[in-house]
Amino acid sequence: MSNPEIGQMLDVKGVQTNVHDLGEGFPVLLIHGSGPGVTAWANWRLVMPELAKQRRVVALDMLGFGYTERPADQVYNMERWVTHAIDLLDTLEIEQTDLVGNSFGGALALALAIRHPQRVRRLVLMGSVGVPFEITPGLDAVWGYEPSFETMRRLLDVFAYDRSLVNDELARLRYEASIRPGFQESFAAMFPAPRQRWVDAMASPEADIRALPHETLIIHGREDEVIPLQTSLTLAQWIDNAQLHVFGHCGHWTQIEHSERFTKLVSDFLTEADRLQHSQ
Secondary structure (H helix, E strand, O other), X not given: OOOOOOOEEEEEOOEEEXXXXXXXXXXXXXXXXXXXXXXXXXXXXXXXXXHOOOOEEEEEOOOOOOOOOXXXXXXXXXXXXXXXXXXXXXXXXXXXXXXXXXXXXXXXXXXXXXXOHHHEEEEEEEOOOOOOOOOOHHHHHHHXXXXXXXXXXXXXXXXXXXXXXXXXXXXXXXXXXXXXXXXXXXXXXXXXXXXXXXXXXXXXXXXXXXOOOOEEEEEEEOOOXXXXXXXXXXXXXXXXXXXXXXXXXXXXXXXXXXXXXXXXXXXXXXXXXXXXXHHX
């Protein structure tokens, strides 16, 4: 049986990278979060086919995550992740893209837009890291994950507001994903304790965020126990062309818990940019 988490393997400037590339039209790059055993497919499986009806959707496993190659030195930082994302755009000959970042991926999307503003058309930040905040017990538990089925089951309860989404089958799947060869080794190398420093390392300077010219859609779950709602309120204040959408009865998994509404919101926001481009 083929594994839906594996798209196509691309050589991205020497890094074997697992990429899903579907649909056609103006591209949107989806960047996943940093949960244990995460892949682009696990994060975006409900969103990709819907967005791909109108545009080209590209989602990759970031350096050190999922089925993408792990660097031999096991050194991970924003510079490396941003470079990997830009190298992918270069490899696919994408000059400009819309960018959707989830959690850790939001911090990465922010950093990318700051360093390479011309490569980004519009920005979507969901449950995003990227501004200073005190690490939550939820995020500390996510980054401090030690593989076991029971631990994964507890973590999924932290992620989702709607407990009916979290069953033993999903926990078993995510647990098994987290113990594939190499997965936990790279994950443990990314965010060792004390973990507040990794929150701080992912934050972009306030002046740089305030200088962003991009139209930005900020999305957050009101009951998010992993990344506090305050981070999105801060981003909405700092980014000039920002709009903020808060989902009630929603944890850290907006794209899964409110998949249809999330996808419509993102799709409408990006389609508006298509229209504006065509009318110019």
